[in-house]
Amino acid sequence: MNAELSYNNKKTELKVLEGSNGETAIDITKLRNETGLITYDPGYQNTGSCQSAITFIDGEKGILRYRGIPVEKLAEKSTFIEVSYLLIYGKLPNREERAQYSQQLSINALLHEDMLHYLENIPPTAHPMTLLSNMVNSLSVYYPGFYVENYDNATFHLMAARLISKIRTMAAFCYKKSIGEPFVYAREDLLYVQNFLNMMFSSPVKSYELDPDIIRTLEVLLILHADHEQNCSTSTVRLVGSSKVNLYSSICAGICALWGPLHGGANQKVIEMLESIQKSSLSPKDCIERAKSKDNPFRLMGFGHRVYRNYDPRAKILKAYCTKLFKKMKTNDPLLEIAMQLEELALSDDYFIERKLYPNVDFYSGILYRTIGIPTNMFTVMFAMGRMPGWIAHWREMHDSLPFKIGRPRQIYTGSPLSEYVPIEKRT
Numbered sequence: 001m002n003a004e005l006s007y008n009n010k011k012t013e014l015k016v017l018e019g020s021n022g023e024t025a026i027d028i029t030k031l032r033n034e035t036g037l038i039t040y041d042p043g044y045q046n047t048g049s050c051q052s053a054i055t056f057i058d059g060e061k062g063i064l065r066y067r068g069i070p071v072e073k074l075a076e077k078s079t080f081i082e083v084s085y086l087l088i089y090g091k092l093p094n095r096e097e098r099a100q101y102s103q104q105l106s107i108n109a110l111l112h113e114d115m116l117h118y119l120e121n122i123p124p125t126a127h128p129m130t131l132l133s134n135m136v137n138s139l140s141v142y143y144p145g146f147y148v149e150n151y152d153n154a155t156f157h158l159m160a161a162r163l164i165s166k167i168r169t170m171a172a173f174c175y176k177k178s179i180g181e182p183f184v185y186a187r188e189d190l191l192y193v194q195n196f197l198n199m200m201f202s203s204p205v206k207s208y209e210l211d212p213d214i215i216r217t218l219e220v221l222l223i224l225h226a227d228h229e230q231n232c233s234t235s236t237v238r239l240v241g242s243s244k245v246n247l248y249s250s251i252c253a254g255i256c257a258l259w260g261p262l263h264g265g266a267n268q269k270v271i272e273m274l275e276s277i278q279k280s281s282l283s284p285k286d287c288i289e290r291a292k293s294k295d296n297p298f299r300l301m302g303f304g305h306r307v308y309r310n311y312d313p314r315a316k317i318l319k320a321y322c323t324k325l326f327k328k329m330k331t332n333d334p335l336l337e338i339a340m341q342l343e344e345l346a347l348s349d350d351y352f353i354e355r356k357l358y359p360n361v362d363f364y365s366g367i368l369y370r371t372i373g374i375p376t377n378m379f380t381v382m383f384a385m386g387r388m389p390g391w392i393a394h395w396r397e398m399h400d401s402l403p404f405k406i407g408r409p410r411q412i413y414t415g416s417p418l419s420e421y422v423p424i425e426k427r428t
């Protein structure tokens, strides 16, 4: 199947690519050579940057699948470690593979002791996302020897295991640093999520009781954040990685992109928004009106999505977990009440309906993190922990794809025409 471009009295045939689920794209790899034209698409709303077999999203139908498996099924039956393996290696691990992978994560849970000196000298008020990006990038200092030229499977497996295991330790140590408590090290007898919770909430003077419902809730939160095709941070990992810089620096760039309030930073902004509504005299109705007003910069954080023009399937699962966890813990968070009122109002308001704005993954995730006891400024760190396997999987898929191309978009120049250099004495 081809598309035909008619321009400047010339017809140009362009190949149409079709994905395994029927999405189609015009292949413009030869467009400039054949027509002198480039395309223009700010925000890449209509532009595919690559072909990928990792994650499939159907935004109109609210579908999300990792390597073909619906995320609802993985949230119900799998674990974050299994999903990490699935995304990176393309299949669910068998018993032996899962045991080996789990073992590799366990032996890579520690941080280089010299890295802790960095943490000790940072102000306790530093945002954990700054600490996280710095520590991930410094892995190439403490664990040198990996650059893309040495790209072989054994090296890659070790890098991937280090990142997935150590980001959990880094997150817990950032939290301990912020509350002035001593670091709690990972334990060999605990699984991934249990270890994280223990490193976060136990201390030399108080043990932490591992509640199976809290463990499962956090497992599902990480699974639901594990990948989301070419989102801003994953595209950043691919773009930075396309210069053939090492994996750690590529992931560091992704962490920085994720921090933005329009992307992964939204989960922190949702809670801050709900808390400000709770403290103010504003009703949820007032907030909906503000969100609709062009004169007001206020947006309904956690609402809207570049791809989903239907309910984000992850938000649906997390909303159910809010109800389930509150029932089990016999708690009732007023912020959930406000969130549900905002959702009900927005879903019946023409402004949101016309623009197909629905709750996204960030709308309910913060309420669950808060219930588990994770502080608001750690929410995006939790997002990064979940997204780590997705970033790694895309970095590897890009390096395995041929022809390997450095990412370098074009532009439409709108600046000055050819100009003279004016010596300072003649300038006005």
Ligand code: SDX
Binding pocket: 043, 227, 228, 230, 231, 232, 261, 262, 263, 264, 266, 291, 292, 298, 299, 300, 301, 302, 303, 304, 305, 306, 307, 355, 357, 360, 361, 362
């Ligand atoms: C994530 O890409 C991914 O996959 C991301 C993610 C992942 O897993 O990686 O899913 C995670 O980042 C989720 C999104 C988290 N961000 C937020 O919740 C921030 C609030 N949302 C918006 O800023 C916005 O919806 C975006 C950034 C998510 C999407 O922006 P787009 O696609 O560029 O849409 P847009 O800004 O062009 O908005 C289209 C219209 C505009 O109105 P009009 O100019 O047409 O009149 O919808 C309006 C916008 O003003 N709009 C909103 C709104 N989001 C969009 N109005 C009020 N509140 C909002 N939240």
